[in-house]
Amino acid sequence: MRSRLWLELSGFTLLALAVAALPRFISDFRARELAIVGMYFIALIGLSILTGYSGQISLGHGAFMAIGGYTTAVLSVNGVYGHQIRDLWTIPIAGVIAGLAGLLVGVPALRLSGLYLALITFGIAVSFPQLPKKFDHFLGGTTGKILDLAKPPFGLATTPNNWMYYLTWGIALVLLGAAWLLVRGKTGRALKAIRDSEVAAASSGVKLATYKTLAFGISAFYAGVAGSLYAIANAYVNPDVFPIILSVYLVVGLAVGGLESLVGLIAGAGLIYFLQNHADTVARWINQLPALNLDPKQPGIPSMIFGVVLIVVMLLLPTGAGGVARRLFGSLTTRFYTRS
Numbered sequence: 001m002r003s004r005l006w007l008e009l010s011g012f013t014l015l016a017l018a019v020a021a022l023p024r025f026i027s028d029f030r031a032r033e034l035a036i037v038g039m040y041f042i043a044l045i046g047l048s049i050l051t052g053y054s055g056q057i058s059l060g061h062g063a064f065m066a067i068g069g070y071t072t073a074v075l076s077v078n079g080v081y082g083h084q085i086r087d088l089w090t091i092p093i094a095g096v097i098a099g100l101a102g103l104l105v106g107v108p109a110l111r112l113s114g115l116y117l118a119l120i121t122f123g124i125a126v127s128f129p130q131l132p133k134k135f136d137h138f139l140g141g142t143t144g145k146i147l148d149l150a151k152p153p154f155g156l157a158t159t160p161n162n163w164m165y166y167l168t169w170g171i172a173l174v175l176l177g178a179a180w181l182l183v184r185g186k187t188g189r190a191l192k193a194i195r196d197s198e199v200a201a202a203s204s205g206v207k208l209a210t211y212k213t214l215a216f217g218i219s220a221f222y223a224g225v226a227g228s229l230y231a232i233a234n235a236y237v238n239p240d241v242f243p244i245i246l247s248v249y250l251v252v253g254l255a256v257g258g259l260e261s262l263v264g265l266i267a268g269a270g271l272i273y274f275l276q277n278h279a280d281t282v283a284r285w286i287n288q289l290p291a292l293n294l295d296p297k298q299p300g301i302p303s304m305i306f307g308v309v310l311i312v313v314m315l316l317l318p319t320g321a322g323g324v325a326r327r328l329f330g331s332l333t334t335r336f337y338t339r340s
Contacts, residue, residue, distance in 0.1 A: 011263065012177065019169045023162050032161040033273065035233060038168035039226045040269035044253050045172075045179050045262055046222025051251075052259030053183055054215040055195030057114065060105070060121030062246030063128040064220040066239075067101050068094035068227030070132070073145040073237045078138075087147060091171070091228045098224020099217045106216030110209055125247040129239035144238025147231060164233050171229070175222060179262055182218070191215055249276070256313055275309055 071094035132139035193201035257268030
């Protein structure tokens with residue numbers, strides 16, 4: 001047990017060092033790309049707590065990201081009582097408001113499970129884009145709201161993209177550590193008990209309603225923070241910034257990263273960004289095969305490439321990147337423990 005704890009802490013330390021040093025070796029544009037990957041990573045951590053640990057399937061986390069993004073936009077553009085709030089300070093507020101929305105969704109969801117819960121949450125993702133159109137005077141309608149570009153605070157000598165990178169991954173590491181402590185503690189054990197068997201969990205004294213609703217709230221909080229960062233990075237929000245398909249992409253990233261692997265979710269977040277923005281690169285790779293000639297600019301081709309790559313990845317890695325890491329480092333831990 002100690003060897004596993006030591007390995008996890010060492011891995012977290014190495015990840016933090018890599019995050020801190022990476023901008024020195026990449027371009028400013030790559031730093032922006034990795035910042036967006038970090039935003040997806042934050043959302044996936046929350047989704048892992050909900051789906052991977054408590055067993056509740058959600059297809060509506062894109063809506064919680066949108067709640068966080070619109071919260072930041074409203075507070076930083078409209079302000080409160082005429083006083084605008086700096087975008088940096090809206091991030092925790094966005095997380096809290098999205099978390100409260102998650103708690104509200106979690107209460108009626110207590111009566112549902114499996115496919116029915118997935119359909120209810122997907123209905124939220126489908127209906128949310130209509131709210132900015134309905135309350136266009138407040139949320140900007142289809143035109144959206146324009147935010148000020150994120151600027152490094154306190155006169156820091158760095159570019160906006162590098163600042164977004166450090167801001168996003170700094171928050172991601174803090175939330176990763178918080179999630180790690182959560183799932184290793186009493187709450188994590190209770191959530192896994194609910195996932196494995198609700199009857200057995202209830203008979204052991206686990207309060208199903210409390211923990212299932214809490215998982216929804218925590219997960220939505222993470223999504224709200226990710227959505228707030230996404231709005232700041234893009235300096236713009238409208239219904240198209242958080243499309244319905246985003247909720248599906250998040251579930252895909254969760255499956256690729258591994259349901260219970262928090263660090264492995266980085267791979268899932270990277271795949272989401274790469275296939276959304278670099279379908280042309282994948283198409284060029286595929287076109288090297290005989291009798292194939294794909295044009296990534298044609299409608300539907302990027303989505304087709306996304307689906308094909310997903311199928312290949314899941315066939316090769318059925319337990320996700322986290323499963324591969326557990327098999328690799330689990331054996332190393334066992335050997336280390338046996339020798340010591």
